[in-house]
Amino acid sequence: MRERPTLHSVAQKAGVSIATVSKVVNGITSGVSDATRVQVEAAIEELGYRPNRSGRSLRVQRHQAVGLAIVDPSPRFLADPFTTNLVAGLCNQLNTNGFGLLLYGVMPGKLGESSLIRQSEVDAICLNPSGERLERLAAMELVSGLGQPLVVIQDRSVDNLQDVCFVRQDDQGGAELLAAEVMKRPCRRAVMVIADIPWPAVEHRVAGFKKVFDRHGVKLDFIRCDETNSQAITDGIADYLDRSGVPDVLVGQNDQIAIAAIHLLTARGLEVPRDVAVTGYNAFPFTGVSSPALTTIRSRAYELGVTAASALLDRLERGAFQQREYVLPLELVPGNSAP
Amino acid sequence: MRERPTLHSVAQKAGVSIATVSKVVNGITSGVSDATRVQVEAAIEELGYRPNRSGRSLRVQRHQAVGLAIVDPSPRFLADPFTTNLVAGLCNQLNTNGFGLLLYGVMPGKLGESSLIRQSEVDAICLNPSGERLERLAAMELVSGLGQPLVVIQDRSVDNLQDVCFVRQDDQGGAELLAAEVMKRPCRRAVMVIADIPWPAVEHRVAGFKKVFDRHGVKLDFIRCDETNSQAITDGIADYLDRSGVPDVLVGQNDQIAIAAIHLLTARGLEVPRDVAVTGYNAFPFTGVSSPALTTIRSRAYELGVTAASALLDRLERGAFQQREYVLPLELVPGNSAP
């Protein structure tokens, strides 16, 4: 295989200087005659020249890439549709604007070991933290301390950090919408099924449900389980039902959990929503189907990704974030599983 | 904000030359005394030095990154769990070996416009093609013509390409397993529900079902629909039922489709599998649940990603692919939806 062509080889073939070739490659019209432009373009075509990004990056001090760190204890860190929609939105928006997305799935506590942090290879970092609040704060501080622009997804704004922007959907508000829906019927006890690892968004949802339920004197229990495993979910719920009896409403942390719950309840001879109301969260065009159809909240994960990318691109362009926080409002998807 | 530290600033602070700092940074033990090493490490720590990847890349002629192009007409190119598991496996394996994953979701026919192709920014490319065979071949040729190592996911081996490796699961074999399972019961007519855009893996599954069904004189119909939309799936199936009556078996292209089908059939008063057997494909720890539980095939998408990454890393290391093709065998997940 012959040598990869460079500006130099193109210049030689076209009989011009590398400066001229550089201009043509970068579409700089001023200072290049049409005749030479055509010449150069022909040489580029013939040699199959592709600009070397490292050379350019080194010169302009820009990597033209953004790093995304998804903190998750599971190696299948892309299992949740929220995450995948987020990544898709981020990726599309970045690619459209000539930026690359460098993807990293990191285990909790191992963020500092990833080459995203250890090396300087991106212009900005997007962080999707999980774990306890303190762990998340530590992660934010770690990245922020690098002196690179940072966008934090789904977590609440923190004051003492520099050059940071927070992008999230209004998960607490969404939970309040669902809770209000549920309260259209008499209700004394609710149970919420949540993942055993803490996610900021789930904290916000819990806060939303608590707020409404407290006001109405509804008791709120919790079932914690491995959300990545449908068996663990149904086992957890079955165990609760055996111990504490049937609640008035079962709140899923997300649609997958709610659907699994409906299956279990139905298998136990309970009717949804007559015997138990069930709600989900984060509906997507294709999360799955259930009967009755889920009463849930439409996720805006994809737009979150687009928003995060736009904020980052704008920050890189203008030197500062224009807004400290973006909170996307949420909408109810009415279904037949509640009230 | 002060200047980003470089080898130079570290060297200055530690009172040594940049060559020495370079050695320390890269963990080269020979030719650096312990005393200076400690000095240098202190300076690195104090300044918060992070090596600039562009500088290194330019020098060593390696980007230390792999590009993944997922060809999909939908902007939500990560919607399918097969894809997300593939990406997770690829990403983890690359990250573990010091490589980055540059993610690109590209529209069919637009591959040539992506900066992954236009610029030289990765050491190798991983391609997940879709569309008609000819389109896919064009995509492979485009990438292969770049002179970069290429791994093609899920498509069949093609002879005339240089420096290419094919990695896929044995989708045809998996389909034959399912078909054989279905044939345990009398069966005259089957219908397969497939996406309206062609995927190589689905072609292989169709071939597998055809082979077994033909041998047993089973007629095979097709329903084509937008697989990303559960409404479109149920509409498509409903339409078929109205037109052609109830088949003996309904074959889903994947689990999501099969689950939607079970819901529709049940809603129509048909019992699965008594009235209609249903099979899925590509089961994951959490695709969703159905009753009865799906008879399906366990996907090996995550391992496919790991395999692809390993093959690529090995190719980069040794200068040539050691194997032209990797085909991972598939296993049946017995369920109650068939036979």
Place this chain on the structure above:
DNA sequence: CTGAAAGCGCTAACAA
């Protein structure tokens, strides 16, 4: 309109 040249941060060969 075109070209010469400096230098971005880094590695590695070689000299001291």
Place this chain on the structure above:
DNA sequence: TTGTTAGCGCTTTCAG
């Protein structure tokens, strides 16, 4: 053991 230096591919300033 340590330092000097050339040069990877590119952009940009400045001179012609």
